[in-house]
Amino acid sequence: MPTPPRTSLDEIVRAARSLVEADGPEALTMSRVADAVGVRAPSLYKRVQGRDELLRLVTEDAVRELTHVLDSVTSGTDPARDLERMADAVRGFARRSPRAYVLVFAPASDAWRPDAASLGRATGSLLRTTEALAGPDAALEAARTVVAWLHGFLTMELAGAFRLGGDVDRAFRYGIERLTAAIMREAPQQD
């Protein structure tokens, strides 16, 4: 005699993300998720393979959101302006969803890592914009420099690592402005 479903994959992922966002990935336990959706822990295994896969699904959900946020601020006409707006957009996402940001860009376990293709789609416009600024010869190096700075800044900001006072917003503006100028400079003379 068939039993009607009492929950759904969507509801499970939503509940999981909300647990992660509230207290971090270590707070996501199968029984807490089960409680939130109104079943017992073993029933979750009808919809997800296990805890690791559930955390990966939460990560993919965040990647989708980030893709949308990035695409919505890109004009394609003014690369320097686009770069600043994209940096702001990623920063906004990181501040709204700090745990999800960490899951996307620095997952504690490889098992939670988002699919390379979907992450590539999310960051594609960022790479194209740095290429427009730096030119084809240094495109990859420039993109890596900007992305490393942005990721490092946000990780440190979220972790509360800027402890020497001062204005963190000002440091962010300084950074994006100087980096934009730095990757636009002509190649330096040899040393």
Next chain:
Amino acid sequence: MPTPPRTSLDEIVRAARSLVEADGPEALTMSRVADAVGVRAPSLYKRVQGRDELLRLVTEDAVRELTHVLDSVTSGTDPARDLERMADAVRGFARRSPRAYVLVFAPASDAWRPDAASLGRATGSLLRTTEALAGPDAALEAARTVVAWLHGFLTMELAGAFRLGGDVDRAFRYGIERLTAAIMREAPQQD
């Protein structure tokens, strides 16, 4: 009747760090540490308060090592050269001890975070060097920009996030060279 000690705090921390370095913090269990030092898990609580404190002690051990590495490459006479050598030194540490690097700069739990004072001592010479380059007005912003880039680059390199091919070493050289130039530039005109 007193029982002679069968292990020591030092031995416990060494065993813990080696477990962490091999398989990450989640692989550090009290019973594995106990096995490695030849006692049962409950005996560890004679020397450490618990697993979280043990992970913090591992982190502090790594901070001590990093402090030594950074101090040993600083000359104080040529800031641009010092900055490059320090960046290389931190990168060398991160590659030799990737898990320890993450523990120091991006611990998954606040409970493992190193003491702010000891971390400040480790990074002090880095801050002084960026100040020598950028001047007093933009010292803090410049330091944050360089440290964010360095931390972001190493985190991404360790996580295997540079997946578009190319020469990662070259991107590192490009980054440190451009950033050094960028924080040395005169203040830009207003926009």
Next chain:
DNA sequence: ACCTGAACACCGTTCAAGT
């Protein structure tokens, strides 16, 4: 077809009992 309780192998941690 879906859900459940019971069970298993693990955790971290506490504590009375042993030497």
Next chain:
DNA sequence: ACCTGAACACCGTTCAAGT
């Protein structure tokens, strides 16, 4: 003074039994 086995409250996961 230090170490231990037993116990407790948790995990993730499996599976036979229920509807």
